[in-house]
Amino acid sequence: MNKYIFGLIGKNVNYSFSKNYFLEKFSKNQLNNYTYKNFDIKSIDLVSPILNNKKIYGLNVTIPYKKKIIPYLDKISNKAKEIGAVNTIFFDEKRNSVGYNTDAYGFQKALLEKLKSTPKHALILGTGGASLAVSYTLKKMGIKFKFVSRNANKNILTYNDLNKEIIETYSLIINTTPLGTYPKINDMPPLPYDSIQKSNILYDLTYNPTETLFLKKGKDKGCLTINGLKMLVYQAEKSWQIWNQ
Numbered sequence: 001m002n003k004y005i006f007g008l009i010g011k012n013v014n015y016s017f018s019k020n021y022f023l024e025k026f027s028k029n030q031l032n033n034y035t036y037k038n039f040d041i042k043s044i045d046l047v048s049p050i051l052n053n054k055k056i057y058g059l060n061v062t063i064p065y066k067k068k069i070i071p072y073l074d075k076i077s078n079k080a081k082e083i084g085a086v087n088t089i090f091f092d093e094k095r096n097s098v099g100y101n102t103d104a105y106g107f108q109k110a111l112l113e114k115l116k117s118t119p120k121h122a123l124i125l126g127t128g129g130a131s132l133a134v135s136y137t138l139k140k141m142g143i144k145f146k147f148v149s150r151n152a153n154k155n156i157l158t159y160n161d162l163n164k165e166i167i168e169t170y171s172l173i174i175n176t177t178p179l180g181t182y183p184k185i186n187d188m189p190p191l192p193y194d195s196i197q198k199s200n201i202l203y204d205l206t207y208n209p210t211e212t213l214f215l216k217k218g219k220d221k222g223c224l225t226i227n228g229l230k231m232l233v234y235q236a237e238k239s240w241q242i243w244n245q
Contacts, residue, residue: 005037005055006035006037007036007060008036008037008039008059008060009039009047009061009062009069010061011041012040014038016038017207018060018062019036021236047072051097058089060087060089061088063128063178066129066130069086069099070084072097077101079101080100082136083104083133085101087100088101088235090243090245101136102234102236102238103133106232106238107231108141109234110231111203120144122173123147123174126148128176134174143172148161159191162191163195164192168197171200173196173218175202178206179212180209180213180214181206181212185212185213188214189214191214196217196218196221197223198223199223201223202215204225207228207229210229215227
């Protein structure tokens with residue numbers, strides 16, 4: 001029986017949510033000739049044999065290749081182009097590899113489920129591929145935001161810039177960095193946690209552990225906290241729709 005192969009391109013992805021999620025989905029729906037594999041590559045220049053493998057019908061892309069994968073693709077959707085990052089690859093009838101971004105969809109759907117009202121300002125911790133989907137979404141929602149990074153840059157705050165006033169103004173704080181992800185569960189973004197108020201909302205794109213130290217610090221202050229699990233489920237289902245278009 002010919003297997004329909006789907007998979008995840010990334011680095012150190014054994015922990016990945018995607019593989020277990022899709023294998024369970026295939027099993028539940030009795031898609032016995034469907035499988036999902038991790039393609040763990042040390043650098044992006046090793047990606048071409050994966051993209052050229054005609055047995056592969058769809059791919060997800062994760063850290064650190066969401067931006068780096070773009071030059072290797074034949075086409076890219078307008079939304080992924082605007083975001084500047086790809087996390088889903090579809091192969092059309094001519095076997096062209098087409099890049100999409102379903103992170104923005106997943107992030108927004110998971111956020112709106114939790115919010116009682118839309119905050120006016122947000123801080124985005126990190127400047128990697130996931131942060132681009134988040135900034136795209138916030139822009140669409142009319143939420144003003146600032147990026148926060150370890151390195152000083154034009155229009156980017158550093159962690160040292162953060163103070164009580166900024167934390168109060170930028171009530172929604174989104175961690176797009178891998179800080180706190182298993183196995184380094186004692187790591188967290190270096191925020192002035194004493195300045196966090198009950199009115200802050202802390203959203204961590206990490207899902208393993210389900211409550212990172214970053215989220216626990218917020219919970220201890222009475223904040224609304226959101227982890228990355230729902231976002232992952234929603235972006236995965238959107239990927240599945242794209243592969244089956």
